[in-house]
Amino acid sequence: MAAPLKAAIIGYGRVGRIRAKCLAARPQDWRLVGVSDPDRSQWNGLGVTYMENWTGLLEHHPEALFICSTNQAMPELVAGALERGIHVFCEKPPGRTLADIERMREAEQKAAGVKLKFGFNHRFHACVQEAKSIVDAGRLGKVLWVRGIYGKAGGRHFERNWRNKREISGGGILIDQGIHMLDLFRYFCGDFDEVKSMVTRSYWPIEVEDNAFGLLRNREGQVAMLHSSATQWQHRFIMDIYLEKGYLSLQGILSSSGTYGREMLKVARCHYDGEGYPLANPEESETYYDEDGSWQLEVDEFARVIRGEQEKWQGDSLDAYRSMELVQRIYASDHQWRWSQEAREELARVQAVT
Amino acid sequence: MKRVVLRDEFREADIRPAGAYHQYQEILEKECRRFFGGRQPDLGARCRACQAALYSVFERWGALYGRCEQCLSLFVLPQFSDEEARNLLNVPGMGELWREQIINPSSPERMRLMIQPRIDWLLEVKDQYAPQARCLIDYGSKYPQFLEGLVQAKEFDRVTSVDPDWRLGNTPWPDSVEKLSVGSIGINGTDLMAAFDVLERVHDPAAVIGWMKSCLRPGGLAIVTTALSTGLEYLVLGAKAPNLNPIERRNLFSLEALSDLLTRHDFELLELSTTGRLDVELVARAMEEHPKDFQRTFWWYFFHHRGPEALQALQEFVQQHQLSSHCRLVARRLGS
Numbered sequence: 228m229a230a231p232l233k234a235a236i237i238g239y240g241r242v243g244r245i246r247a248k249c250l251a252a253r254p255q256d257w258r259l260v261g262v263s264d265p266d267r268s269q270w271n272g273l274g275v276t277y278m279e280n281w282t283g284l285l286e287h288h289p290e291a292l293f294i295c296s297t298n299q300a301m302p303e304l305v306a307g308a309l310e311r312g313i314h315v316f317c318e319k320p321p322g323r324t325l326a327d328i329e330r331m332r333e334a335e336q337k338a339a340g341v342k343l344k345f346g347f348n349h350r351f352h353a354c355v356q357e358a359k360s361i362v363d364a365g366r367l368g369k370v371l372w373v374r375g376i377y378g379k380a381g382g383r384h385f386e387r388n389w390r391n392k393r394e395i396s397g398g399g400i401l402i403d404q405g406i407h408m409l410d411l412f413r414y415f416c417g418d419f420d421e422v423k424s425m426v427t428r429s430y431w432p433i434e435v436e437d438n439a440f441g442l443l444r445n446r447e448g449q450v451a452m453l454h455s456s457a458t459q460w461q462h463r464f465i466m467d468i469y470l471e472k473g474y475l476s477l478q479g480i481l482s483s484s485g486t487y488g489r490e491m492l493k494v495a496r497c498h499y500d501g502e503g504y505p506l507a508n509p510e511e512s513e514t515y516y517d518e519d520g521s522w523q524l525e526v527d528e529f530a531r532v533i534r535g536e537q538e539k540w541q542g543d544s545l546d547a548y549r550s551m552e553l554v555q556r557i558y559a560s561d562h563q564w565r566w567s568q569e570a571r572e573e574l575a576r577v578q579a580v581t
Numbered sequence: 582m583k584r585v586v587l588r589d590e591f592r593e594a595d596i597r598p599a600g601a602y603h604q605y606q607e608i609l610e611k612e613c614r615r616f617f618g619g620r621q622p623d624l625g626a627r628c629r630a631c632q633a634a635l636y637s638v639f640e641r642w643g644a645l646y647g648r649c650e651q652c653l654s655l656f657v658l659p660q661f662s663d664e665e666a667r668n669l670l671n672v673p674g675m676g677e678l679w680r681e682q683i684i685n686p687s688s689p690e691r692m693r694l695m696i697q698p699r700i701d702w703l704l705e706v707k708d709q710y711a712p713q714a715r716c717l718i719d720y721g722s723k724y725p726q727f728l729e730g731l732v733q734a735k736e737f738d739r740v741t742s743v744d745p746d747w748r749l750g751n752t753p754w755p756d757s758v759e760k761l762s763v764g765s766i767g768i769n770g771t772d773l774m775a776a777f778d779v780l781e782r783v784h785d786p787a788a789v790i791g792w793m794k795s796c797l798r799p800g801g802l803a804i805v806t807t808a809l810s811t812g813l814e815y816l817v818l819g820a821k822a823p824n825l826n827p828i829e830r831r832n833l834f835s836l837e838a839l840s841d842l843l844t845r846h847d848f849e850l851l852e853l854s855t856t857g858r859l860d861v862e863l864v865a866r867a868m869e870e871h872p873k874d875f876q877r878t879f880w881w882y883f884f885h886h887r888g889p890e891a892l893q894a895l896q897e898f899v900q901q902h903q904l905s906s907h908c909r910l911v912a913r914r915l916g917s
């Protein structure tokens with residue numbers, strides 16, 4: 228059996244700690260050799276080597292880096308690690324802009340054989356995995372449309388949170404949380420070509436959006452409708468997937484805050500009248516899940532990818548690029564949104580390049 | 582692990598026509614009283630689920646039911662063999678009554694409410710956990726239509742029925758389904774094994790689970806439904822539970838004991854749901870039939886002073902919290 232992979236974590240906040248737990252749960256796969264975080268208050272012993280600066284971690288020769296830092300720091304960290312031949316697991320969002328993710332992809336292309344994976348853990352939630360298996364099995368026909376609502380109340384000192392400083396985060400609730408829903412839209416429907424949107428800052432005194440509404444359509448004619456909100460006083464995660472012969476509804480998602488309700492998947496298949504018309508309100512089954520294994524499953528997948536046991540993986544750099552592209556297109560398509568011009572310029576630049 | 586709640590309109594009459602079922606139960610009760618009348622209850626026996634020696638008992642149709650103090654499972658005393666159970670049911674007319682009027686597989690309601698959902702469930706389980714599965718064994722089959730539906734789905738190379746319910750008699754059987762006996766199934770070779778409503782009516786449920794494990798390949802799935810002693814119906818009604826009979830419900834495990842049984846046999850539980858939807862209806866009926874036994878209890882008050890909405894909410898609640906008396910489970914065989 229191969230030796231455990233030496234791993235280090237950059238950014239030891241909430242997410243960094245979750246990743247550390249995932250590593251500890253798989254001693255056969257991982258050995259955590261160090262953690263870096265500029266915030267000294269995080270330095271209270273869990274028996275891990277702490278560094279203020281990530282370059283200090285290099286002395287411990289990590290084979291993989293988990294980057295759980297702020298968005299603006301990601302491109303340099305990711306590229307720097309890849310250039311040194313270190314595999315990278317980078318949390319979402321993939322930087323702040325398309326230029327950021329492009330920078331990371333360039334470094335990935337130059338670093339042959341070094342793996343880059345982004346953390347879109349929602350794909351690994353039990354309700355999502357089960358929904359995906361039902362959709363892929365095809366018994367309910369083709370997906371007609373999907374509708375996703377993902378929102379939170381913001382929280383204490385929300386206006387001061389780095390997530391709302393455009394220089395650091397690149398955007399507001401959409402790039403922070405809504406991007407998960409966009410990633411799920413892509414997971415179920417593939418890429419979208421057409422985007423319409425309204426983006427607002429309606430409540431919080433911040434420079435970025437606190438609500439984003441998006442309508443997306445792909446070449447198959449499938450439409451996805453998104454509402455991403457930081458004024459969702461009752462935390463909510465809902466994703467409806469309607470198909471030709473039935474529907475799925477994902478409601479609630481198990482999160483570390485535990486505030487999005489019980490994770491549940493409703494499934495219903497259509498019944499038809501004598502003439503073949505679908506009857507309203509078919510019987511539903513509800514499936515409840517008690518554990519969130521998503522973080523662990525993601526880390527497990529990353530280990531398989533590094534060991535060469537798995538060729539394709541969820542959250543590769545193209546997935547990350549496409550989700551970021553959708554974020555930017557939602558910003559760009561609402562001409563009343565204060566940052567839409569910049570988003571349009573960036574999208575135009577990318578189109579010019581490709 | 583996950584659990585499922587089914588929201589549909591499901592009444593006992595849809596699956597058990599009242600008149601015929603009553604007649605069937607009358608014959609069964611008479612036969613049971615005769616069978617158990619001449620036997621000692623064997624109070625030294627142990628709980629079928631956890632082997633505990635301590636249990637309370639109640640009488641039903643001449644037999645005693647032990648309720649384990651430790652795990653709450655129910656089991657009939659004295660124990661008897663599967664062969665004896667078969668002989669007891671083998672009285673003139675019983676097979677026809679059961680076949681043609683009770684389980685009446687040709688009934689569209691039964692097909693819609695019971696058989697088709699089972700087919701759908703099994704195929705969903707396959708999609709999610711065993712998309713490569715090519716062979717299925719159904720143990721103790723009751724419905725040829727169920728097997729036929731699976732064959733028609735063209736998802737399996739081989740569908741095998743092992744020891745189908747003998748009361749089916751010479752009911753026409755789908756050609757493409759092979760019929761075999763327990764002893765002729767090879768070990769470690771099967772992808773999926775189903776046992777619908779079998780555990781509660783066999784002498785030794787643990788042996789059935791052990792046998793299923795031995796037939797499954799590592800990673801293969803057991804798909805099981807059975808009655809549970811910890812459901813509302815049995816815990817509230819005890820001996821007055823309308824469908825409790827010492828032949829067809831002779832070993833009812835508690836949810837926990839069932840879960841332990843699977844774990845002990847190296848299965849990983851993927852789903853454990855109590856999808857039974859008849860508890861509230863059956864408790865309401867039993868209270869009407871035996872008012873003296875329930876008056877002044879919480880349940881009596883609840884059932885008599887709250888409307889249909891509350892009753893429906895209760896039925897949904899018991900499903901959600903694994904408190905209904907019929908369960909379904911999917912378990913994966915571990916090991917190599």
Ligand SMILES: [Zn+2]
Nearest residue numbers: 628631649652
């Ligand atoms: Zn017991």
